[in-house]
Amino acid sequence: SSLQVGILDVDLCGPSIPRMFRVQDNDVHQCDSGWVPVFVDQDKSISLMSIGFLLERPDDAVVWRGPKKNALIKQFVADVAWGDLDFLIVDTPPGTSDEHISTVEALRPYKPLGAILVTTPQAVSVGDVRRELTFCKKTGLRVLGIVENMSGFVCPHCSECTNIFSKGGGEELAKHAGVPFLGCVPLDPQLSQSLEEGRDFIQEFPKSSAFPALAHITQQILDGTSQQSS
């Protein structure tokens, strides 16, 4: 039996998740128990809510200051008919500001399992994630671990690997901060293409270099969170 997973996209100015699942033209409807999220798969095991579904035109700019953003995030948590979920995954923009504060506040009653921090290998990105670690400590949010994205590129022509953005910053930071390092995701044109076209990466590219990396990270997260809830 598959898990029921909800995805909440709180990147209000850059809602890119609907396109990655190829459901960007869907509308959100109201039912008695609130907004009905959009199911992205035939099995209806993954449901998604995003401001992208609420804009009239895809080019509409969300020129909102903090208070309006905060109100919508509260609604996204409380007024969406999520149903029984095994996991709710919240995708935030980078930073430690309104979206993050509001999300942590809105989810507090539901005792969130924790945060997964994603960095690229460079020091400038690691610096941002160091600040996000401080944010988690301040707000009492457990850190499930750190992921290093865009970690090396294997040339499809000659199979040599180049660390375009250097390498190892994520792992080093995890060690330094005493939190789990969940793994590296390489730069992979097949993964980019899947996200770009809203195709099913797992079905179409099972031999891609990013696939074992993503499977490993997912397993680490499942292991870490089942320990916590048991």
Added chain:
Amino acid sequence: SSLQVGILDVDLCGPSIPRMFRVQDNDVHQCDSGWVPVFVDQDKSISLMSIGFLLERPDDAVVWRGPKKNALIKQFVADVAWGDLDFLIVDTPPGTSDEHISTVEALRPYKPLGAILVTTPQAVSVGDVRRELTFCKKTGLRVLGIVENMSGFVCPHCSECTNIFSKGGGEELAKHAGVPFLGCVPLDPQLSQSLEEGRDFIQEFPKSSAFPALAHITQQILDGTSQQSS
């Protein structure tokens, strides 16, 4: 004679510019006319202001909602002793929210030349920049042009080019929106390394693939803005 350029980093939650110039350990001092920005070169032709200089520790998280961010951005424009500048470059985070609204409002009395929008080639990123175009239209900010970053990677081992994140999204968007396309910047490990270590890219890697691309873009911007001011 070189131009006097000010750089204002309004990415308050992720201030990465100080590290890129290797001045992250500098402090900002007060003088009679306000905060003194940090000069990043020996000739004192480039001055920089960033919240990075105001944090006690580099890991400090800026857990600020909008109003505090807005107040600081106003101060960064009005209370910094910028001196006589030929250009003030403002680097914003992605999006169309507090930082962007406040910057446009604070700069309005100075009649800003316009905005340069940076996208990566993928549709998800182009989507964000389409919303930023709408923001510029709404706020009456001229669009100087669009830059496509991370546009293709030339393998240093076999010299074959791979478009890791597809290609052409920036140029297509510029055509569609009727604004100038300023050029493409390829993925370039030497450029990443320079930014990572705060080294002078122009001096150290004049033969890099990104160099002619950046020179071309700069010239386009200078041509476009001199037409406007003459």
